[in-house]
Amino acid sequence: MRFKTSVSKLKNDDVIIRGEPLSSLIETLSFSDAIFLLLAGRKPKATESSVFSALLVAIVDHGMGTTSSLAARFVMSGGNPLNAAVGGGILALGDYHGGAIENAMLQLKSLSGEEGKSEEVAAQYVERAVRKKETIFGYGHKVYKEKDPRTATLLALCQKLGYTSPFIDLATQIETALEKAKGRKICLNIDGLIAAILLEMSFLPSLGKGIFIIGRAPGLVAQAVEEQDTERPVRRLDESEIEYLPDSDP
Ligand SMILES: CC(C)(COP(=O)(O)OP(=O)(O)OC[C@H]1O[C@@H](n2cnc3c(N)ncnc32)[C@H](O)[C@@H]1OP(=O)(O)O)[C@@H](O)C(=O)NCCC(=O)NCCS
Incomplete structure (x- = not known):
């Protein structure tokens, strides 16, 4: 073989x-x-090196309340080894959490080939997606409604370093078009900006989820080890937080 x-x-x-x-x-x-x-x-070239390092820092951890951190902590609290807990956290990364980079890269890449000014391309794409009720990956957030502060910081760093890209322009134009179409802000989230930057750096979309895994793995290790070292085993929801639906009462 x-x-x-x-x-x-x-x-x-x-x-x-x-x-x-x-x-x-x-x-x-x-x-x-x-x-x-x-x-x-x-x-990487010098500027790419700074921007790539910064984008990994931007996703290194996002609090214990995120889907993947909670998953890692729950697996650890059951009495499993660290690799199982971190693996559980990584398995919890999906299209709506961490895994949006790949889909956002595919969406941005498909649009970059379209004819016309990028504002018009963005507006037409958003109109189509909203009409068909499709998810535009890289936009929206459970906590951040007006702006994702990580996106704002990373964008400011790109500007400071003179790191420009038609993909970044398109990503921000989609944010503007989405606000117009929905009548309220649905922010460009950190996954969306990272997707635009990775395309500019010529990474393949199939690497998107992997790059998020690499960036978040240190956070998952920190969360899982803290759970093991400082918490009593067996996390569970308090019964007061569980709503038992009457029609399923025996
Ligand atoms: C992250 C996410 C799950 C948050 O969902 P949420 O908290 O329910 O979103 P909100 O309550 O702020 O907004 C809900 C409304 O905005 C729309 N919306 C939110 N994000 C959207 C998106 N990315 N594309 C299209 N519409 C979106 C919903 O369809 C819904 O519209 P409606 O009120 O007309 O039904 C959602 O924004 C999403 O799926 N985003 C894409 C995946 C992504 O980028 N994830 C990475 C997060 S860092």
Whole structure:
């Protein structure tokens, strides 16, 4: 059985990763640059390096109330090992939590090929999606209704660094069009902005969820270990928080 790979290979007491010897990468690359090299197949340019590092920081944790943090804590509280708890948190990442990056990349990519000014492309797309009641991935948030502060900070950093992109412009124009169409703000969330940035950096959409997993894994480890070290086992909902529906009463 033969396996083919362009990711990495052991060679002469070293590991060659995307053509670069690990022995020299250890001395020269930051962790986020190494992730970029591994996933994009090339080293980032200076500005890309700063923006990519910042976007990973932006998603490193989002409080214990998120779906994946709670899942990790619940699995841990049942008395399972750390890998099961972190794995449980990762399994909880889906299209509406963390996993929106991939779909947002696919949506933005499909629109970037359309003819016309980007404001018009955005407006037509939103009109179509709202009419068909389709989800526009990368917009809206359970907690942030007016603006996602992480998006605002990352956007400001991109502007400060002069990191511009037609994908970022399109993503913000969709936010404007969505507000007009719905009559209220549905903000560009952090997944949506990350999707636009990753497209500009030439990452494949199929990497979107993986990049979120990489960014959030440290948060899940921190949440799960804290649960294990500081909480008594077996979390459960208080009965007062459970509404028992009368028509299912035996
Ligand atoms: C995150 C999300 C689940 C929050 O849902 P929510 O709290 O129910 O959203 P809200 O209460 O603020 O808004 C509900 C309304 O806005 C619409 N809406 C919200 N986000 C929308 C989106 N991304 N695309 C289209 N319509 C959206 C809903 O259809 C609903 O419309 P209606 O009142 O006409 O029925 C939702 O915005 C969503 O699915 N977003 C896309 C997935 C995503 O990007 N997730 C990453 C989050 S960081």
